[in-house]
Each structure stands twice: as structure tokens, then as C-alpha cells.
Amino acid sequence: MESKHRILSWDEYFMGVAAITAKRSKDPHTQVGAVIVGPDQRILSIGYNGTPRGMNDDTFPWAREGETLRTKYPYVIHAERNAVLNFRGLMRELHGATVYVTHFPCNECSKELAQVGIAEVVYAYNPYPDSMETRAAEAILDAAGIKTRVVPVPDITIAGDYEA
Ligand SMILES: [Zn+2]
Numbered sequence: 001m002e003s004k005h006r007i008l009s010w011d012e013y014f015m016g017v018a019a020i021t022a023k024r025s026k027d028p029h030t031q032v033g034a035v036i037v038g039p040d041q042r043i044l045s046i047g048y049n050g051t052p053r054g055m056n057d058d059t060f061p062w063a064r065e066g067e068t069l070r071t072k073y074p075y076v077i078h079a080e081r082n083a084v085l086n087f088r089g090l091m092r093e094l095h096g097a098t099v100y101v102t103h104f105p106c107n108e109c110s111k112e113l114a115q116v117g118i119a120e121v122v123y124a125y126n127p128y129p130d131s132m133e134t135r136a137a138e139a140i141l142d143a144a145g146i147k148t149r150v151v152p153v154p155d156i157t158i159a160g161d162y163e164a
Contacts (some may be wrong), residue, residue: 005161010041012154014100015124017043019153022079022102024048026057027072029064030127034079034101036087036094036118044089044097047082051075080109084116091116098122102153104129107136114144121148 008016014035022033025048036044051057052075061070068074077085080101087094095117099105104126105113113121121141128134141148 011151018100032079034083037098045083045087047079106133110137110140
């Protein structure tokens with residue numbers, strides 16, 4: 001019998017989880033979500049861009065311009081880094097894993113993904129393809145042999161599926 005439900009592919013599912021995780025971010029400009037997935041399609045960890053523990057992300061300086069200490073840049077933890085830091089298993093489990101991330105990683109996150117042994121980066125958007133950060137990230141991912149590919153955020157609505 002044919003299911004009346006649309007079954008998501010793994011790519012759609014994991015990018016969907018990354019996108020909904022991004023919705024937790026208090027950053028008013030860019031909400032980024034990341035999901036680390038093991039080779040057996042298990043979710044190993046999740047992260048979004050936010051503040052370090054103890055800093056209130058409601059009163060946090062989310063500005064992108066002005067005096068450096070009053071911008072977000074010295075403080076914010078990117079989604080991919082948070083996903084690595086939130087991981088509660090053995091680091092070797094990250095070896096060979098895939099990261100689904102809403103936005104192409106920056107160079108700093110790319111260094112970390114390379115060092116923990118991530119095998120593939122799947123992303124939905126690359127908003128700054130010509131930036132220094134992106135070009136350096138591409139060089140880092142390429143040198144580490146990390147594959148990259150694009151998967152769009154799936155266009156799904158699920159709320160109505162649960163009405164009585
Ligand atoms: Zn980053």
C-alpha cells in the first residue's frame with residue numbers, strides 16, 4: 001500500500017533537522033544549524049550559533065559593526081563548533097562522520113572539522129563565496145579530503161499532520 005505521507009530522504013531529514021536547530025539561535029542576522037551524522041545515519045550531535053555558557057544570549061551584543069568588543073565576533077560560537085563541543089561520545093566516533101550545516105563553514109570551523117576527522121560537509125547555502133573565510137575554508141576542506149555537496153533545506157510543512 002502506498003503511504004499517504006511523504007517520506008523524507010536522509011539528506012532531506014538531516015538538513016531539515018539542521019534548519020530547525022538553526023531556529024534556536026538568537027542571532028538576529030544569521031541563524032545557523034549543524035548536525036553531525038555517523039556513517040550509520042545516527043545523529044551524533046547538534047549545534048547552533050550562540051553564546052558561550054554564562055553569557056546571556058538575550059542581552060548579548062549581536063551587532064556586526066562598531067567597536068569590536070561590542071560586536072558578536074569575539075564571543076559567538078559557530079554552529080559547527082557547538083556541534084563538536086556538544087558531542088558527548090568518544091572523539092573517534094566523529095571520524096568519518098558527515099556534517100549537515102545550513103551555511104557553508106568558515107575557515108575556523110573547517111579547521112576543527114578537519115581535525116576531528118569529518119569526512120563530508122553537506123550545506124544548503126554559501127552566502128559569501130568570495131570571502132577570505134570561505135576561500136580559506138575551501139582550501140582546508142580540500143586539503144583534508146573532506147567532500148562537500150549542496151542539499152537544499154527541504155520545503156516541508158508538518159504542523160497540519162498532527163491535527164485530530
Ligand atoms: Zn564557523
